[in-house]
Amino acid sequence: MQPSKHVIVSVLVSALVWWxxxxxxxxxxxxxxxxxxxxxxxxxxxxxxRRHLKFQRFFTAFEFEVLENVFVFLHSWEFALVWLALLLSxxxxxxxxxxxxxxxxxxxLALDNLFNRHARWAYFLxxxxxxxxxxxxxxxxxxxxxxxxxxxxxxx
Numbered sequence: 371m372q373p374s375k376h377v378i379v380s381v382l383v384s385a386l387v388w389w390x391x392x393x394x395x396x397x398x399x400x401x402x403x404x405x406x407x408x409x410x411x412x413x414x415x416x417x418x419x420r421r422h423l424k425f426q427r428f429f430t431a432f433e434f435e436v437l438e439n440v441f442v443f444l445h446s447w448e449f450a451l452v453w454l455a456l457l458l459s460x461x462x463x464x465x466x467x468x469x470x471x472x473x474x475x476x477x478x479l480a481l482d483n484l485f486n487r488h489a490r491w492a493y494f495l496x497x498x499x500x501x502x503x504x505x506x507x508x509x510x511x512x513x514x515x516x517x518x519x520x521x522x523x524x525x526x
Contacts, residue, residue, distance in 0.1 A: 371481050371482055371485045372433075376404060376408065376478060376481070380405050380477070383401075383473060384397040384400040384401040387400045387470050393466040393470070396467050396469060397470060399467045399470035399474065400471065400474035400477075401474065403470070403471045403473075403474030407444050407474075407478045410442050410445065411432060414437055414439070414440055414441050414442060415431055417439060417441070418437045418439060434517060434520045435520070436505055436506075436509070436517040436518055437508075438504070438505050439503045440498065440504075441498070445479060445482060446493060446494065446495035447479065447493055447494050447495075448495050449495070450472075450476055453468075453472050454472065456468065487510070488508055488509055489507060489508060492508045492509075492510070
């Protein structure tokens with residue numbers, strides 16, 4: 371999903387978190403997590419474009435190009451389970467902020483799962499690890515072929 375859409379959804383979800391918990395800190399945590407979880411894409415970009423690093427390619431790389439390796443370490447349902455276990459073990463005073471972070475995280479992941487074109491299991495860290503973080507397994511067969519065509523057309 372595009373960053374601008376994550377910002378819009380995060381504002382809305384954060385407002386709901388504030389209404390639900392009456393906590394500005396929880397709402398802010400929800401917003402920040404909902405947007406800044408995408409910072410893990412920076413690692414993928416630098417890893418895959420270290421020889422031809424051009425920042426203007428950053429957004430097109432994730433939308434159209436084929437990345438040889440896709441790590442996106444933060445985009446993992448396994449972390450949602452760990453986060454939930456942590457949340458349940460926290461004392462009551464700390465739960466609103468942790469809950470805001472959890473809601474932001476799960477919302478972001480769910481939207482990416484619904485709207486990004488990738489393999490069914492792409493947002494499971496163990497799936498990506500099992501396939502050596504190879505981009506072709508992250509994208510899935512149809513999306514991988516489509517992206518290869520795009521890259522070939524650009525090269526002329």
